[in-house]
Amino acid sequence: MKQTAKLRVTYRMEDNQLQPSPENASRTEDALEVVAKTRQAVDEPHDVMETPPNLQQLINELNRLVGLGNVKELVREIRAYVEISRRRQSFQLKNDGLVLHMVFKGNPGTGKTTVARILGKMLAELQVLPKGHLVEVERADLVGEFIGQTAQRTREQLKKAMGGILFIDEAYSLARGGNKDFGKEAIDTLVKAMEDNKNDLILILAGYEQEMEKFLRTNPGLRSRFPIHLNFPDYSxxxxxxxxxxxxxxxxxxxxxxxxxxxxxxxxxxxxxxxxxxxxxxxxxxxxxxxxxxxxxxxxxxxxxxxxxxxxxxxxxxxxxxxxxxxxxxxx
Ligand SMILES: Nc1ncnc2c1ncn2[C@@H]1O[C@H](COP(=O)(O)OP(=O)(O)O)[C@@H](O)[C@H]1O
Ligand SMILES: [Mg+2]
The missing domain is CATH 1.10.8.60 (Helicase, Ruva Protein; domain 3)
Structure with missing residues (x-):
């Protein structure tokens, strides 16, 4: 703060003595720019904080992706949220705990898997996840054909994903066939694992927007466990x-x-x-x-x-x- 105040005063003093001329005009602009930059740096400590090189590399990788403005914004939000949660914790302020299970809605080829992979690595850099790797599965990897097979298959995939992200493509296919279907058993096993491994696992459900909406509507218990929703629109x-x-x-x-x-x-x-x-x-x-x-x-x-x-x-x-x-x- 001190630095900003000092700069501001210096500038004002100079300004009072300035005579209008093209040269002075540009000096004024320069001075204004310095003041603005300094003020920004002081007001937004986030921007001047050192970003570890690995994290910066991942941020660059994400930013290089074409479009996806809302996704980039949300990732910024998550990064800030993680940072602030940690700082609040150090002052013993209330912390709801980070719940970062997500739903990715969009057509094929809109970048869902790509973003999930980068996000996993970022969360590992931010020490939210121990490993941050991505395990991508679909119904056939989780659901078996016989009694008992489903829980076993699902637990196997969960074990692989532990410390990272379990990414379930076309997640609504787990609800196919209703209550008699083994898909329900997979969902129950997943929900239980989410509770038991709060700090070691993030789940991402991905798929077409409409199917996903319907799936979550018919499984309200599931919806409340996935606070973050991201849309991946078709590219222009x-x-x-x-x-x-x-x-x-x-x-x-x-x-x-x-x-x-x-x-x-x-x-x-x-x-x-x-x-x-x-x-x-x-x-x-x-x-x-x-x-x-x-x-x-x-x-x-x-x-x-x-x-x-x-x-x-x-x-x-x-x-x-x-x-x-x-x-x-x-x-x-
Ligand atoms: N915004 C983007 N900028 C650059 N490449 C992209 C972008 N979105 C997707 N891709 C590329 O398109 C391909 C398909 O993306 P993917 O993440 O697998 O889509 P989805 O999981 O939604 O089906 C990948 O090779 C990925 O690198
Ligand atoms: Mg994909």
Whole structure:
């Protein structure tokens, strides 16, 4: 605080003596900027606090993801919440305890698994979870076909996930078949494990938004155990293009202008078609990976091995041929 006050006073004194001139105007701006920065630093200790390098790396990794503004915001919130809970604890202030079980709602390929993986590592860095690894399961990994098998399978997966995150994809499929189904046994086993291992395990239920809403509506007891809900909206055409460009750059390739134009038009076409199996960023990844294979074939066929050509993805590498599986509508 002292530093801000001092700076402010110095600035005011100088300001009184300033004569209007372009040079002084810029000095005033500089001074204002310094004051603003200092004030911000003092008011928001969070920003000047040293972030451990591993945590910073994960924050960068998350921020590099295209779009997902709400997800990034919530992760910031969780980080702050963890920090404040710890500080409150040191003053013996009331702490409700961190309950970080979550529901991720969104279509395939919208980044749910990717975010969960980064989040797990972050929570380990923040010492909220001992390990922070991600164990991704679906119904078949938890539910058996005979009596007794389900509890055993579910406990096995829980054991693997202990210290990290158990990520249950298409979680509503556990409620398939109602009360007679073994899925219910899996849910009961999971709920019990959540209570018994409060500090060692986070559960994330993932899946399509509508199915998830219905599932939680019909299982109110479950809903109250998952305080954090995150929506993963479909990506816009521009976001998908950005994702494509990012993936290409990471792999040290480039798109020609023709290829970029083709990609833009076809992504928009796919979005407009509104098919139910459109898999967002996963579609983009499949498409890029296929283009890379087709570029390789084109270069080998023509014996072109120059550095620039080795990097270039052309329109024809992206285009679907008639007798091959159409990646645009390929199921996952
Ligand atoms: N916002 C994003 N920015 C960059 N790549 C992304 C983004 N969202 C998803 N991806 C990529 O798309 C692919 C599918 O994402 P994933 O997390 O598996 O989706 P989901 O679990 O929702 O089906 C992964 O290769 C991932 O890296
Ligand atoms: Mg997934």
């Amino acid at each position: 055409c521009n976001e998908l293009l950005d994702i494509a460009l990012m993936m290409i750059k990471e792999r040290q390739y480039q798109l020609t202008a023709g290829a970029l134009d083709y990609l833009r038009r076809h992504l928009q076409e796919q979005i407009d078609k509104n098919t139910s199996n459109f898999s967002n960023a996963r579609l983009v990844r499949n498409l890029i990976e296929r283009a890379i294979r087709r570029q390789a074939l084109r270069l080998v066929d023509k014996r072109i091995y120059g550095r620039d050509e080795l990097m270039q993805i052309m329109r024809e590498d992206l285009m679907a041929t008639q007798n091959e599986v159409n990646v645009w509508t390929m199921p996952d």
